[in-house]
Amino acid sequence: MVQFGEIIEAKIIDENDLNYFAQKDGITFTIPKDSTEETYENGEIVEGLIYQDKDETNILQVELPDIRPGYYGWGRVIQSIYSLGIFVDVGLINKDVVVSLDVLPEDNKKWPRHGDKLYLTYQVDNKDRFWGVLAQEEDFNKLKRKAPARMMNQEVSATVISNKGVGVQAISVEGFEIFVHESEMEHRLRVGEPVQLRIIHVHKDGTLNGSAKPRAFEALDDDSEMIYAVLSKTPDKFLPLHDKSDPEEIKNYLGLSKSQFKRAVGRLMKNGRVTQEKEKGIFLKD
Numbered sequence: 001m002v003q004f005g006e007i008i009e010a011k012i013i014d015e016n017d018l019n020y021f022a023q024k025d026g027i028t029f030t031i032p033k034d035s036t037e038e039t040y041e042n043g044e045i046v047e048g049l050i051y052q053d054k055d056e057t058n059i060l061q062v063e064l065p066d067i068r069p070g071y072y073g074w075g076r077v078i079q080s081i082y083s084l085g086i087f088v089d090v091g092l093i094n095k096d097v098v099v100s101l102d103v104l105p106e107d108n109k110k111w112p113r114h115g116d117k118l119y120l121t122y123q124v125d126n127k128d129r130f131w132g133v134l135a136q137e138e139d140f141n142k143l144k145r146k147a148p149a150r151m152m153n154q155e156v157s158a159t160v161i162s163n164k165g166v167g168v169q170a171i172s173v174e175g176f177e178i179f180v181h182e183s184e185m186e187h188r189l190r191v192g193e194p195v196q197l198r199i200i201h202v203h204k205d206g207t208l209n210g211s212a213k214p215r216a217f218e219a220l221d222d223d224s225e226m227i228y229a230v231l232s233k234t235p236d237k238f239l240p241l242h243d244k245s246d247p248e249e250i251k252n253y254l255g256l257s258k259s260q261f262k263r264a265v266g267r268l269m270k271n272g273r274v275t276q277e278k279e280k281g282i283f284l285k286d
Contacts, residue, residue, distance in 0.1 A: 001025065002024055002025055002027060002050060003124070004050055004051045004052060004124055004128045004130075005049070005050070005051060005068075005069055005122075005123075005124035005128075005130065006049070006050060007047060007048065007049050007050075007064070007068075008024055008047070008048070008050055008060075009024070009045050009046070009047050010022035010023055010024035010029055010045070010046060010047075010048070010060055011023055011024070011043060011044070011045055011046075012040045012041065012042050012043060012044045012045075012046060013028070013042060014042065015033075015040070015042075017033075018032065018033055018034075019031060019032055019033060020033065020040050020046075022046055022060050024050075027058060028058065029048075029050055029058045029059060029060035030057055030058060030059055030060065031046065031048070031059075031060050031061075031062060032059075032093060035061060035062065035063060035093055036062045036063055038062065046060070046062060047062070048060040048061050048062040048064070049061045049064055049065070049068060049092075051092060051095060051128075051130065052095075052128065053092070053093060053094040053095045054094050054095055054096075055094065057094075059092075059093055059094070059095070061092065061093055065090060065091025065092060066091060067090040067091055067120065067121060067122065068090075068121070068122075069121060069122065069123055069124065070121065071121060072119055072120060072121045072135050072139055072142075073090070073091075073119070073120075073121075074117050074118070074119055074159075075088040075089055075090040075091075075097070075117070075118050075119075075120055075132070076088065076089045076115065076116070076117060077089075077112045077113060077114055077115060077116040077117070077118060077192060078096050078114065079114060080108065080111055080112075080113070080114075082101070082108050083101070084098060084100070084101060085098045085099050085100045085101040085102075085104060085132075086098065086099040086104065086111060086112055086118075086132070088118055088120065088132050090120070090122060090132070092130075095130070097120075097122040097130040097131065097132040098129075098130070098131060098132060099118070099120070099131070099132035099134060100131060100132075103134060110188075110190055110191075111190070112190060112191055112192030112193070113190070113192070113193075115194075116159075116190070116192030116193055116194065117159045117192055117194060118132070118134060118191075118192050119134070119135040119139070119140065119143075119159075119161065120132045120133055120134050120135055121133050121135075135161075137162070140161060140171060140177075143171060143175045144171065144175050144176075144177050145174070145175040145176065145206070146176075146205070146206025146207075147174075147176040147177075147199075147202060147206050147207070147208050148202075148206075149202050151176065151199045151202055151208060152199055152200075152201070152202050153198065153199060153200075154198070154199050155196060155197070155198055155199075156172040156173070156174070156176065156178070156196070156197050156199065156210070157172060157173050157194065157195075157196060157197075158170040158171060158172040158173070158176075158178055158194070158195055158196075158197050158210070159171060159192065159193070159194055159195070160180075160189045160190060160191050160192060160193045160195060161191065162191060163191065164179065166181060166182055167179055167180050167181040167182050167184075167185075168180050168185075168189045168191075170189075170195060170197065170210065172197075176206075176207075176208055177206075177207045177208065178197055178199070178207070178208040178209065178210040179207070179208070179209050179210070180195075180197065180209070180210050180211065180212055181209070184200070184209075184210065184211035184212060184213055185212045185213070186212060186213055189212065195212055196212070197210035197211065197212055198210060198211045198213075198215065221267070223256055223260050223261075223263070223264035224264040224265075224267045224268050224271075226254070226264075227239070227254065227261075227264050227265065227268065227274075227282075228268060228273060228274070228284075230254065231274065231282065231283075231284045232284060237283060237284035238281055238282070238283050238284070239253075239281050239282050240280070240281040241253060241254070241261065241281055241282065242276065242277075242278070242279055242280060242281050242282070243262065243278075243279075244279050245258070265282055268282075272285060273285055
């Protein structure tokens with residue numbers, strides 16, 4: 001008796017414009033022609049992974065996906081159904097696997113979202129349901145490698161893989177293990193979330209600390225551009241704000257702290273975009 005989720009051999013018995021049909025133990029399976037580069041003749045034996053897709057069609061998938069029972073890989077989150085769990089694309093044709101809500105955070109706002117990535121495998125129960133199994137720490141060890149000292153201050157692309165109380169653990173596309181403390185986040189990062197990180201510390205064991213916050217000069221650029229835009233829209237190209245202005249006045253006018261204001265104006269002056277008159281304000285430079 002065949003079991004969904006297994007790799008079997010079956011015999012080609014027919015075809016049409018879109019599909020080949022193969023049979024095993026009296027059960028017929030569909031092989032979509034657009035899922036393989038191979039061509040088959042009646043009577044030929046083919047090997048593939050079997051399952052039932054969303055339309056309850058028996059599928060034999062010849063091109064094996066990276067993720068299958070016993071093999072972990074990166075799946076993409078498709079959708080969430082709060083009464084069931086998360087649906088993940090693991091490379092099957094017209095079929096997702098489900099990560100049960102039983103293994104997800106109680107607060108569904110912390111669940112992975114559409115487009116997030118999860119490192120997982122799946123298992124098939126006695127009702128032929130495919131359940132996603134999230135990787136544990138030891139499963140990630142195969143992906144990890146030590147980071148060189150030159151990674152300091154570099155930007156990397158990473159995916160959050162676990163919560164660690166006061167922060168999260170992430171792994172970069174290169175396999176570097178990165179801890180991000182909650183003080184280095186602009187928002188609480190969730191498991192599965194793709195994130196750009198700046199490396200702020202390289203440990204002797206090759207693990208890293210990262211920051212999801214923009215660099216100081218990047219944040220300054222945003223503030224500077226905002227002040228420049230405000231100045232551009234004033235009739236006389238002037239703002240009556242300066243070093244001696246009350247912090248509350250600056251906050252009310254621009255939404256910036258006084259120190260943010262001073263740094264942003266300093267950068268605009270350095271770039272030759274504004275001038276400042278002592279205790280009067282700043283002017284847009286012609």
